[in-house]
Structure formats: C-alpha cells, structure tokens
Amino acid sequence: MLLFADNTVKLHCDLVEVGKLWSTCSGGDTEELFLGAVGLAYMAKKKTTPMSPHERQAYEHACRGIRFGTEAKYGEAIDAWRLASDVADAHLAFTDMYYWVKSGYGAALCDAGQYRESIAVSLLAREWTLERRQPLSSLSIARSYLALGEGEAAAPYLREVHGLIGDTIFEQFDEDLEADVHAAIAGLENGGTQPTAGRPK
Secondary structure, three states, X not given: OXXXXXXXXXXOOOHHHHHHHHHOOOOOOOHHHHHHXXXXXXXXXXXXXXXXXXXXXXXXXXXXXXXXXXXXXHHHHHHHHHHHHHHHHHHOOOOHHHHHHHHHHHHHHHHOOOHHHXXXXXXXXXXXXXXXXXXXXXXXXXXXXXXXXXXXXXXXXXXXXXXXXXXXXXXXXXXXXXXXXHHHHHHHHOOOOOOHHHOOO
C-alpha cells in the first residue's frame, strides 16, 4: 500500500499520521486501499492549495470515519462518513472532495454490510476514481454485489478492478469468494454471459 511521506503533501491535517493509521489495516477490507490510493491521488492536488472551511469540515469527519473503520467500529465509522457526505452534498457538490468523500463512504458502507447503500454511493464516485486509475469504488460495488449473491452484477466491476491492479484483486477477498472472483473475471474474458459467480449454488 502506498503511504504518505513527509514531503508528499502539506495540509493542516497530519496526513503522515493518518497514513500510519491506515497502514495498520489488514485483510481484504476496501478501506486498506483508500488513503493509500484514492486519498493520495486527491490530496496530491491539494499540496499548494489550502482547504476551504467546508473541505476541512468534510475531511475531518472522514478522518474520524477512517479511524473508526480501522478499529472495526463500523457503526461509528458510518456515522462519521455520513457527516462528511452531508457536508459534501451541501457545499462541495461535484468537486474533487465530493467524489473523494463518496468513494470512502461507499467503502465504509460495504465494510459495515450495508451493501445496497454502498452500491448506490460508490456509483456516484466510480467514474472519478476510474479516471484516476484507482479501484476503490469499483471494488466496493463488486464486493457488495458478491455479498448479496449477485455475481453476474459484480462481474463487470471485478473486471475493472482486475484491469487496474491485476491479480492483487484476489487479496481483497476472503478465500471462500476467491473462486467466484476468478470465475467472474474468466467468464467475461472468455465472452461468457453468465459467470459462475452468478449461478445459484
């Protein structure tokens, strides 16, 4: 995972400490990709531009959501991300910060098991993340569909993620889903219309 270096970004919030916090993540949670990838892509643009008060407010809520997520306090994480999302909706619509927040909120919803909500929120940020060649929103959508047993719906998003990060994708899923992920990607690559992951078991 990419971590922040002291000379990467200078912001009012200590991004180095946030990066260290995120480096403690383990396993397949989508959170592990967030500040290491999408966060870095967005924050690198902010290194010479001070945050506005509303950006600062949204970002501080997001930092709390990140912290709660790394502690597996998913309810508290969702509450913090929702506050960040509300600020983004009211004051930052369609800015980089708006999409940055939505990508993190979608990932947090997925980790909390709120899969339909995760899909809806992550779709708002998907194009923004893909333009930056970051997999987070597509991964949140794919994980949510797989958790709902809708492998066919997950397949195109799995392909997007695989195209960006290659076989590292398999590290983002539990072992019991790895075969379904393989089958979904292979089904698409071979021109199949019904990946194994979408078939009833």
